[in-house]
Amino acid sequence: MKYSTLVTLLFVTAVPSFLLAAEPSAFGAGDLSNPDPYGLTSNEKVILETKDKLKKVAQKSNSQASQLDSLRERIDGLQSIVESISRKTHNNKVNLEKLNNQQITDQNNSREYELRLSSAVEQNTQDIENIKKSILELSKLLDTINASYVTKDEYNSLVKDVNTFKNIVAKELKGNHNVKSSKISSAELYNRAKKYYDKKYYTKAIADYKELIQRKYKPAYAHYMIGEMNYKRKNYAEAISYFKKSAALYSKASYMPKLMLHTAISMDRTGDKKHARAFYQGIIAKYPNSQEAVEAKRALK
Numbered sequence: 050m051k052y053s054t055l056v057t058l059l060f061v062t063a064v065p066s067f068l069l070a071a072e073p074s075a076f077g078a079g080d081l082s083n084p085d086p087y088g089l090t091s092n093e094k095v096i097l098e099t100k101d102k103l104k105k106v107a108q109k110s111n112s113q114a115s116q117l118d119s120l121r122e123r124i125d126g127l128q129s130i131v132e133s134i135s136r137k138t139h140n141n142k143v144n145l146e147k148l149n150n151q152q153i154t155d156q157n158n159s160r161e162y163e164l165r166l167s168s169a170v171e172q173n174t175q176d177i178e179n180i181k182k183s184i185l186e187l188s189k190l191l192d193t194i195n196a197s198y199v200t201k202d203e204y205n206s207l208v209k210d211v212n213t214f215k216n217i218v219a220k221e222l223k224g225n226h227n228v229k230s231s232k233i234s235s236a237e238l239y240n241r242a243k244k245y246y247d248k249k250y251y252t253k254a255i256a257d258y259k260e261l262i263q264r265k266y267k268p269a270y271a272h273y274m275i276g277e278m279n280y281k282r283k284n285y286a287e288a289i290s291y292f293k294k295s296a297a298l299y300s301k302a303s304y305m306p307k308l309m310l311h312t313a314i315s316m317d318r319t320g321d322k323k324h325a326r327a328f329y330q331g332i333i334a335k336y337p338n339s340q341e342a343v344e345a346k347r348a349l350k
Contacts, residue, residue: 186334235266242257242261245257258271259275269298270299272295273291273295273302280315285314285318286315293312306332306335310328310341310344313328313348316328317348328345333345333346
């Protein structure tokens with residue numbers, strides 16, 4: 050506040066009673082309380098103006114105070130809103146952390162479920178493969194049994210072929226050989242047949258082995274040897290017939306790996322690829338460490 054204004058205010062407050070006493074108003078002249086005063090002296094006018102200014106200042110001050118209170122109320126309201134937003138933000142942050150934790154838990158559960166499912170699928174796949182292998186082994190065994198099985202018709206045909214061949218051999222030997230064979234023992238006949246075979250006298254060896262079959266002396270081996278000689282002569286169909294009969298008579302013979310291999314090769318040469326493959330696989334499965342298994346693998350390749 051300026052110095053002159055301060056002096057004026059002090060003057061006004063200090064001397065109003067003196068002025069009023071020195072110049073008493075007539076008929077209300079100089080009455081500053083009158084809403085429309087008149088007859089004012091210069092001092093009274095200054096006092097009235099000052100009063101009006103003070104009134105305006107008071108009004109302005111009251112207005113500003115009111116505005117200040119309003120602003121305070123607004124600030125308080127905004128503060129409440131900010132606090133509410135802050136609480137909501139905190140709650141949202143907490144909820145977000147809970148959601149993230151839940152998602153992590155769900156992901157872990159999902160991963161654990163995927164691992165379990167993957168393990169179950171892998172185990173099922175392994176079980177299926179084992180079942181397939183078992184089925185394949187059973188199929189090989191079944192094919193081997195079917196291939197080695199001699200039907201009644203095959204047996205009758207074999208007997209007929211044996212009798213026919215016997216007659217041919219009998220004619221070739223002119224009867225003398227038959228007379229000699231009937232006079233020797235089965236053991237001697239067996240040894241003589243083996244000597245004929247070693248010397249590659251297959252016609253004579255076959256005749257002796259057929260005689261042994263008639264005598265029922267080691268018939269399984271005799272059929273095998275006749276099959277071998279037909280195999281060497283490339284009479285593959287005839288060889289298969291004798292091999293089948295030999296296997297039917299004695300399936301545990303030491304020569305079985307070779308019998309099965311030559312049966313498979315004979316089938317292969319006659320165009321029976323399916324059964325030939327079954328025999329090759331049967332050799333590998335039943336005699337895995339044999340030389341015949343090595344040759345069977347080579348044939349399959």
